[in-house]
Amino acid sequence: MRLLLVEDDLILKDGLERSFVKSGYAVDVISDGEGANKLLTYQEYDVIVLDLGLPKLSGFEVLKRLRARGSNTPVLILTALEDTQNRVKGLDLGADDYLTKPFELAELEARVRALIRRGVSGGSAKISFGDLTFDTTNRQCMAGDIALSLSARELALLELLMLKASKVVSKAKIMEHLCSWDDEISENAVEVIVSRLRKKLNVFDIEIRTIRGLGYLLAKLENQNP
């Protein structure tokens, strides 16, 4: 899952980024409104965490323009405690949730997860496909009642494939979802992750099918059309 963090406070910025990365998000961080606005014209995210007090272009303006372009990416805004007025204004402009500083890290993460859930899987914390159930809250994948032991990368890939189950996901899309802007990986790296994940999945009733030249898709074994 790809997340954009727009925040100018140095300490907060670093702390949040590290924490999100650790939780398996691909995180881009930007500290001014102008840059954020520009970035958002051509880069899609799964969720945006937006501080309202920003240099150059206010968080309001960033949000307003994002919505004006027709995007419905979930946005969580961060406001100061006393700033009820602005909070309301933000929600009016199309923010999906807010959090007042100071806040608990765990709460922010929980709310971000909730936003992603709401946008993508119809509100459920769990995605099921075949034998497998992906639990987005604990970030683990279960087969029945036992948890698969997957690495962070494998987990992120499986999450993406399960979200788009039965749809073709291109390597470019995968790279985009697994990596933030400053760490790029090769196409081959994706192939390697797929290979490793396949090994761990081959006892179940699903498979990662290769569509040569286009990408991969998650399919149930029985649904083969030769």
Added chain:
Amino acid sequence: MRLLLVEDDLILKDGLERSFVKSGYAVDVISDGEGANKLLTYQEYDVIVLDLGLPKLSGFEVLKRLRARGSNTPVLILTALEDTQNRVKGLDLGADDYLTKPFELAELEARVRALIRRGVSGGSAKISFGDLTFDTTNRQCMAGDIALSLSARELALLELLMLKASKVVSKAKIMEHLCSWDDEISENAVEVIVSRLRKKLNVFDIEIRTIRGLGYLLAKLENQNP
């Protein structure tokens, strides 16, 4: 999705066309205002990318006449950087978005996508014909809820045929659509691709009919005139 690109700069024209085609749009390109205006009187598009500086008839005039005919097709105009005045004029005339040169390719594509989403097409980038639904966003063809497993070439051909459903598509047009301009394929190659695609489609209620000497057309099986 069908896109009209009106641009006279040779290099830009080719680059944009290739990029849009690669992203799965059916692209028509025309380089003068008069031709564009004429074309738009009888051909509908899902989105139009319009350069303002054009020979013969200015982009303004093309846009003005399009709106005068009552069309609400989304239009994105391209302007020179310093040309604020014209940009405003364009938006007044009914353009839906603008981009100043030079621009990022990714940004143009994102804005075009946004326009299509926002537009009258209701956001569903899907073409249906008979049993089949072609999902241009995910680039795959569904029969009910199962995805056909088609190769890249077969997919591209089917997309073209479905876009022009019930209309004759010449081999030349097909070759043009399947190949970028430095790799050419023989007419026979097209025949082979048609043959392979037919095999995969013959369980459904549509067929690829051969019109000897002219090309192919996609037709529903019941509509046979014997």
Added chain:
DNA sequence: AATTAGCTGTCAGTTTCACGTCAGCTTGAT
């Protein structure tokens, strides 16, 4: 500091398979 263990990207050698070509056949028009 050193060691260990697990994760992950790169590389290189191998395998796979989509697609264009070809050749021989079928169809249809005149």
Added chain:
DNA sequence: ATCAAGCTGACGTGAAACTGACAGCTAATT
């Protein structure tokens, strides 16, 4: 009957994908 257009099974090729081995990195432990 003749010829051109189209169809399709077979085949070779090269690009795409797979995967075992390895090395760099991080985090945890000693």
